[in-house]
Amino acid sequence: MATDSALKVIFEHEGVFIHPNTEEEGTEPDLLVSGSLRILEKDAEVLVDFRPLEDPVDPSNMLCAGQDSSSVVEWAQCPKEKHQSHQLLETQQSYETEWDMLNAVSFRKRSSARGEGLLNHSLERSRWAFSVSVSDLRSITVKDEGWTFVILQQKEPSTSLPALHFHQGGSREFLDNLRRFALLTESPEDETCLEVSTPNRALSQSFENLLDDNSFGLIHKFRRDPYVATFGGLSKVTNYIYDALRGAEEQQQQRPPEEVADLLGEVIPGLEINQQEEPGFEVITRIDLGMRPQVTRREPLSADRWSKHLDMEGRVQDVDQLKHEVFKGGLCHAVRKELWKFLLGYFPWSSTSEERRCLQRVKIDEYFRMKLQWKSVSEEQERRNSRLRDFRSLIEKDVDRTDRTNWFYEGLNNPGLTLLHDILMTYCMYDFDLGYVQGMSDLLSPILYVMENEVDAFWCFVSFMDQMHQNFEEQMQGMKTQLIQLSTLLRLLDLTFWNYLESQESGYLYFCFRWLLIRFKRELSFQDVLRLWEVMWTGLPCQNFHLLICCSILDSEKQKIMEENFGFNEILKHINELSMKLNIEEILQKAEGLFHQIRSCKDLPHSISSILGLDTGHQRSDPTNAGAVAASQRAHLQNICSNGLGRENGSQNSGRPAFKS
């Protein structure tokens, strides 16, 4: 792979010293080896690299190691710091020889202290060079002797590397940068010792902490000793509270203090922390998007058009074209009841009408078998089943508070309410581990409204929940992933705005929570929700299109947010209050425009193309992994139909469609 050789400098600091005499016998006393310490990323591995100064290894070669001619190393003079030269280093390398974006890190190149005792012999010096993978580190000890020194402890062999003495500062930046790739937690035994945990775990853990609880105890410790305190647990919210505690005046125009860990930067690999406050160290990231093309939307697909897509046996012809039409204009209401079943994956695209009838018969059986399970639980039994009782009580409360102004659910004894209730209860039987979580009634309501049929609505809901499941799970992994992805997108699409949000402690986009949890259900009018969802279910024009919809809405609001200088609370309030004021066609237009802009961007960062599935071969992929599923669904369907009504077959398969391959 062309990326194999890409080497990225995450951090570099000169004026880091090793004192060999304290490490080894037989060397001259008071010997200092001055060198530069780097954090490098290569082949998805992160290395801590120390090179003594004037080492034969030319640092600039490091940057393009293995890469032919595409590295750009520039030297620039920073006007603010006249006496020091500044180096601009390219740190972000892309696929092939192209640059993803200009992602330049400029930092102070200090004149190192060349006192007596400095080693001159290059061989002697290079002996002190080392390079160690972050994942091989067990712990980092941070001590102070008037200056800070740091001891890296390896796992295997369990030895210490020579202590690194930060005579010219920079230890904090070094640790902060490491935190982006590993979780550093204060050891319970020794507060100077930070335990290093592996990147993957660190990633998920720290994001846990973003939304988690225990982080709050840390704030006090943090205030006492921001240096050693564990940053991993501090959430953005804590930052903001921390600012609040620091007092008003100094805070007013200022960016929050840099000592507070930038958790978002930590949890999103590849996202640079914008360290504006650090003199001589800044990160500039931009992506060059062309003009946003004017996108036109079309008329909704009519019943007539739809019928033209069906052949004699009721097979859908030209599925790609059909999906495209749905993407561009949505559906007339009359078509929804039938076409949504395909869009959601309840009906295979390749099925005939006859096969679909068979399928439905099996699904009716399956549904009622599960419905009977909760229906037949006596009060007596339920008293001993607290989970079922809790689900029922939640469902009852939420059904009373879901779309009650819609005619389908309005009034006291509307049958729509009973259906909503029964389907949600049956879903608990279908997936008892998940059960009922608030928000699910919002996802079901439009589907039931369109289907006007309990069984069909149930199975369509099941399909929708397959896509949305992770949002509702215990750890809400789906929500975390989406917030990270959205932040990544927004940062590259609109750094200015992202920086603004960041400066208001809102960079982790908490205010998009409701949007993402229930796919804009509460933000749009009921009819607009139907339109948006059918467009999304086409899986076009790319995966995670709903994140571009978020970007599109934010793009329309950013001016107001920044001009009026909204803070954390006001941003939350402003976004909450957009509900029911949004125009779906405008949003879709802009989101599609954004997509075209991104796709025609030739230096598209890998992080973006992977979120949107624009890597080779991923285009137009169905979110439900259509290919494989379709094939096995077909096999299953034929099986059902050749077994008569397939009743026995269905019940033997314990309720789950037998998609064995």
Place this chain on the structure above:
Amino acid sequence: MAAKKSTLKVILLGDGGVGKSSLMNRYVTNKFDAHLFHTIGVEFLNKELTVDGYKVTLQIWDTAGQERFRSLRTPFYRGSDCCLLTFSVDDSQSFLNLSNWKKEFIYYADIKEPEKFPFVVLGNKVDVAERQVSSEEAREWCQENGDYPYYETSAKDATNVAVAFEEAVHRVLAMDDKTDYLISTDTVRLHRKPRSATTCCS
């Protein structure tokens, strides 16, 4: 100094469906919407009022009650000046859960001296005929837990709603000498920018 505005943060906690959002809406807009959605995420509304000549902005925070979303609501507990523990008089479980809500609040809001923190207890839906929690029980609980003021409210017919919120404000102001408090809040308040009060409420 006396002209300075101050923001007090009050948070409504209690089981799902006890009427937190309805109480907030009743107090801020004086309306009761029987078609209200259940809450997802976190919301807040501002209400300006004048107490003893001081203009105060009451910032009322409302969250979703379900356990699953706990980690998403607890960060917002920080910086609260008062906590309204809410149950519904027609739901005994919601009453039994009051202690849990109190504990959760004290823990996540990181209250240093819980004995001194101003809690107010609201027994909502008193307009409903079938009660499961009697006034006596509720008062007893309040007595035992720290002598909290107790109000029986109805968001539906507005009984005691304004009184309860105003009591919350008084409790906060009574914590300290008022003037001192109002000055010092500017350094403690989550929303200390003077302009925030105006932009939020417009």
